[in-house]
Amino acid sequence: MGSASAMKVAVLGGGNMGVNVIEHLRDSPLVREITVFDPDSAKLAKLQHSHGVSTEHELERLLDDVTIPLVFITASNDAHKSLAVRALEAGKAVMCEKPMATNLADAEEMVAVAEKTNGFLQVGFELRYSHLYTRVKQWVDAGLVGRVRNTQCTYCTSAWGRHNVWRAAAGTSGGMFGEKLSHYVDLVRWWVQDEVEEVYAVAAPNVISYYEVHDNYHCTYRFKSGAVSQLTFMMAPAATFQGDPLQNAVSQQAGDGHALRYMLYGDRGAAETDVFLRTLKRWEFGEDAWGQTSKWVENHTWNPDEDFAWFHNTHDQALDIVRRVAMGEPPMTAPRDALETTRLCFAAELSSKEGRPVRLAELGAGVTP
Ligand SMILES: NC(=O)c1ccc[n+]([C@@H]2O[C@H](COP(=O)([O-])OP(=O)(O)OC[C@H]3O[C@@H](n4cnc5c(N)ncnc54)[C@H](O)[C@@H]3O)[C@@H](O)[C@H]2O)c1
Known part of the structure; x- marks a missing residue:
């Protein structure tokens, strides 16, 4: 860890994700104090009491505090751009939750400001820290599956449930793709290390009638290399879950209609991940006198108490950013x-x-869903 001294870190947004981050930051020896900003002062008072954090009611004062080098933006999506730009311009390193912003022009502005200020900006794609998905990345990088040709993802989940939730409103969410599915396409981009050229997505009329955003998609996207990825998403079929959506619920949700499975096929082998079955598999392709062969060569699982590290590893992400x-x-x-x-x-x-x-x-700037 070198000689770095412990720092004060700010969390902008004291909802579910803010609490998650606060709890993770407690495990970092490099964090000496956590301060939280949220326009909801009742939430701040509660957090001060429940989590022993300091709180700040004035964003400007927090941004002027030179003892804070790093802010985590865990506010609702419509606040990301303004918070990120102001924090970067104030010289803070910024971790911003996904989706970056509710429209493309805002996301582009965030990156432009980060580059202009030579600032630190990391977006919360924590699946890149997942032990499960990192293993697939290592297989791809080591050439064990050859050139990636095809990936498939099936994702079925429960509704966010509540009426009037900002996530399901077009203006504050920025769309279901960014709010929910950005993780699952970012992962494939990371595995494949290639740029997507074209995408085709279709959505059927919603099952969840009061959502302004889509609750389903079939989406196919093609990379420069010719590799093709497919994502099928459906919200609602899985059993209603009324808890904190961020808690580790793999055990509770296995078999109740939740599904999150990837297949990745290269020209030398294949990989499969299944979160709710807790499985990770690899095959090697070959050829013999009979024709094309496929040999199942690896089969891994993990324990329920490792679910967090193997799936949405926001813990290691937070500590790595610090x-x-x-x-x-x-x-x-x-x-x-x-x-x-x-x-x-x-x-x-x-x-x-x-x-x-x-x-x-x-795509020009300013595209909105
Ligand atoms: N990476 C993940 O897996 C993951 C999971 C859940 C949520 N998220 C993201 O985290 C963010 C927050 O989600 P959540 O579940 O905590 O929502 P939430 O509704 O529980 O909390 C959002 C909080 O933001 C606050 N807020 C609104 N405007 C603000 C502003 N200008 N400055 C500071 N705070 C402001 C609200 O008062 C509220 O307390 C969203 O961007 C969401 O997409 C990411």
């Missing part, structure tokens, strides 16, 4: 890389809206 800022290292994922995932999400929204394939090159 460490990077303390050591003066760049973000794990460059802002332009996160922006490319964001562009894919908005292209998918545009495609489903216009009922046609969308080339990412045709």
Whole structure:
């Protein structure tokens, strides 16, 4: 850890995700104090009491505090851009939750400001820290599956449930693709290390009638290399879950209609991940006198108490970001890389809206879902 001294860290947004981050930051030896800003002062008072954090009611005062080098933005999506830009301009390192913003122009502005100020901006794609998905990345990087040709993701989950939730409102959410599915396309971009050229997404009329955003998609996207990825998403079939959506619920949700399975096929082998079955598998392809062969060569699982690390590993993400800022290292994922995932999400929204394939090159600034 070198000689970096412990820092004061700010959390902007004291909802579910803010609490998550506060709890993770407690495990970092590099954090000496956590301060929280949220326009909801009742929430601040509660957090002060329940989590022993300091609180700040004036954003400007927090941004002027030179003893705070790093802020985590865990506010609702419509606040991300303004908070990120102001924090970067105040010289803070910024971790911003996904989606970057509710429209592409805002996301582009965030990256431009990060580059202009030479600032630190990392977007919360924590699946890149997941032990499960990192293993697949290592297999791809080591050439064990060869050139990736095809990936498939099936994701079925329960509704967010509540009426009037900001996540399901078009203006404050920015669209289901960014709010929910950005993780699952970012992961594939990370595995494949190639740029997406074109996307085609279709959505059927909603099951959840009061959502302004789509609750379902079939989406296909094609990379420059020719590799093709497919994502099928459906919200609502899984048993209603009324708890904190961020808690580790793999055991509770297994078998109740939740599904999150990837298949990745290369020209030398394949990989499969299944969160709710807790499985990770690998195959090697070959050829013999009979023809094409496939050999199942690896089969892994993990314990329920490891679910967090193997799935949404926001814990290691938070600690890694603190460490990077303390050591003066760049973000794990460059802002332009996160922006490319964001562009894919908005292209998918545009495609489903216009009922046609969308080339990412045709996306100008200011596209809204
Ligand atoms: N990475 C993940 O897996 C994951 C999971 C859940 C949520 N998230 C993201 O985290 C963010 C927060 O989600 P949540 O579940 O905590 O929502 P939430 O509704 O529980 O909390 C949002 C909080 O933001 C506060 N807020 C609104 N405007 C603000 C502003 N200008 N400045 C500071 N705070 C402001 C609200 O008062 C509220 O307390 C969202 O961007 C969401 O997409 C990410």
